[in-house]
Amino acid sequence: MNAPSRYELFVLDEGEKAVEITDDTKIPNAATVKILKQDHTLGNMIRAQLLANPTVLFAGYKVPHPLHPYFLIKIQTDGTTTPTDVLQQACTKLIGTLSTLEAKFKREFSFKDAESGGGGMGGMATGAGMGTGDDPYGGGGAGGGAQGWGGGRDYLDF
Amino acid sequence: MSLSVLEHGVSETPSVNSEFEAADSYHRGCKRREGAKTLDASLASPRYLAISSQSPRAFLLLHTMQSLNGGDLEPTVRIRELKKDRVNFVLENVDLAFANSLRRVMMADIPTVAIDMVVIEINTTVLPDEFIAHRLGMIPLVSSNAEEAIRYNRDCTCPVSCKYCSIDLVLHVACHEGKTMDITSNHLDVIAPNMFDTPDDQGEVGDYGEELTKRVENFGHPVGKGDPSMPPVLICKIRKGQELKLKCIAKKGIAKEHAKWSPCSAVSFEYDPHNKLRHTTYWFENSSKTEWPVSELNGKEEEPERDDEAFDFNAKPNRFYFEVETDGSLGPQEVVMKNSKQNWQT
Numbered sequence A: 001m002n003a004p005s006r007y008e009l010f011v012l013d014e015g016e017k018a019v020e021i022t023d024d025t026k027i028p029n030a031a032t033v034k035i036l037k038q039d040h041t042l043g044n045m046i047r048a049q050l051l052a053n054p055t056v057l058f059a060g061y062k063v064p065h066p067l068h069p070y071f072l073i074k075i076q077t078d079g080t081t082t083p084t085d086v087l088q089q090a091c092t093k094l095i096g097t098l099s100t101l102e103a104k105f106k107r108e109f110s111f112k113d114a115e116s117g118g119g120g121m122g123g124m125a126t127g128a129g130m131g132t133g134d135d136p137y138g139g140g141g142a143g144g145g146a147q148g149w150g151g152g153r154d155y156l157d158f
Numbered sequence B: 001m002s003l004s005v006l007e008h009g010v011s012e013t014p015s016v017n018s019e020f021e022a023a024d025s026y027h028r029g030c031k032r033r034e035g036a037k038t039l040d041a042s043l044a045s046p047r048y049l050a051i052s053s054q055s056p057r058a059f060l061l062l063h064t065m066q067s068l069n070g071g072d073l074e075p076t077v078r079i080r081e082l083k084k085d086r087v088n089f090v091l092e093n094v095d096l097a098f099a100n101s102l103r104r105v106m107m108a109d110i111p112t113v114a115i116d117m118v119v120i121e122i123n124t125t126v127l128p129d130e131f132i133a134h135r136l137g138m139i140p141l142v143s144s145n146a147e148e149a150i151r152y153n154r155d156c157t158c159p160v161s162c163k164y165c166s167i168d169l170v171l172h173v174a175c176h177e178g179k180t181m182d183i184t185s186n187h188l189d190v191i192a193p194n195m196f197d198t199p200d201d202q203g204e205v206g207d208y209g210e211e212l213t214k215r216v217e218n219f220g221h222p223v224g225k226g227d228p229s230m231p232p233v234l235i236c237k238i239r240k241g242q243e244l245k246l247k248c249i250a251k252k253g254i255a256k257e258h259a260k261w262s263p264c265s266a267v268s269f270e271y272d273p274h275n276k277l278r279h280t281t282y283w284f285e286n287s288s289k290t291e292w293p294v295s296e297l298n299g300k301e302e303e304p305e306r307d308d309e310a311f312d313f314n315a316k317p318n319r320f321y322f323e324v325e326t327d328g329s330l331g332p333q334e335v336v337m338k339n340s341k342q343n344w345q346t
Helices: A040-051 A084-116 A117-125 B016-022 B044-048 B057-071 B096-108 B129-138 B332-341
Strands: A019-023 A031-036 A055-063 A070-077 B003-007 B076-082 B086-092 B112-123 B164-175 B183-185 B232-236 B244-253 B266-273 B319-326
Touching: A019 A084, A031 A084, A040 A055, A040 A070, A040 A084, A040 B096, A070 A084, A084 B076, B057 B129, B086 B332, B096 B266, B096 B319, B129 B232, B129 B244, B164 B183, B164 B232, B232 B244, B319 B332
Parallel strands: none
Antiparallel strands: A019 A031, A031 A070, A055 A070, B003 B112, B076 B086, B086 B319, B112 B244, B164 B244, B183 B232, B266 B319
């Protein structure tokens, strides 16, 4: 009855800030960043990206409790940059990598569509299915119009 | 006649989330295989092996990338197999953490549509209401472009549910014959939303209706409905005189909330097929060689370690083999593409 909604584990509450930065009081050029409603998916990725930066002396993350939907990331730099800056750089770089990867995927998928030839392209043209050629369930599936898998209009403009 | 509203409880099915904890930051993961499957060896044609990962253009880009990226190469992708419900690809020049995040996002962060509420009117079958409600929740529904085609129920301004944030399905089956009858996902019918009536509590006029135009024709229908080549999902078996009548409300969600919203049925992820990194040097019974099954397909992509080769302590995994298998709610293409579109907030 009074259980909290399950989506509270990954949706920010109203007025809740996603990121909170606390400078370390004892170690120079160090900070702890608390990122809310995120988990290992983002934490480990950012940690790894931070470690690729030579100005970062230390980067580590932890999820203090599996039932609490946030993680902490500790960063120490060598003083040439601030922890906030390196974190920002790391995030920008990750977003860049993701967009190059997206472009690569797009290209690869379009090659695959072209390779699979008439069937696949026909599927794309009539807007049926994903236009993927080989039919693991035997013929007829891709041509099934709206009944194809993930079918209907092909809004994904690959 | 019993009338009960059931919601899929948190306790009924473990959320995918809890399974993830294994990916800790401090110990580098050992060989991880999820939903390990036997792969077709014939796919590893030498043609794929011959494709170089570096195009001349990529080489030019490299110089700029190197100064920015601390010497990292640009990531490359090679799709080895693409079928209607699965894709097999090799990802190179990325970090292990990055590849793992990709895997996690595909499994748990991509929105799909699944039955979330069930109102049971008549249930004279042998299965209890909860049982049937749970089964209904697990049925994959076509969710192409769910990102834009439907709102989250929690973000919607409607009091309970409306056509912008939910899909209504009905099922009414009764057996009048003297033999066992199957109730399957094909008996689920989507109630078409009325395009013309406007929700009375809709404040802003600008954005209503936008979702509906982005839906595919069979959005929210059980996957494979009307496709004779695909066997439907069995919900219940009934005999003469038994009846099942219910109404379902399907909503958008992600698998972090409940595993039923995951678009993937299996994601296999592998790196270092020959265990050159020796993640499990001491973890064997008799011989580390014989107890390390080399995957048929991925093993051919990399050279096995020679006996005279010295162990490289600084080696890092940089080639990852993925096989993404979807449950049909989304195409594999969409799953992988949506992947990168998930917005990461800074």
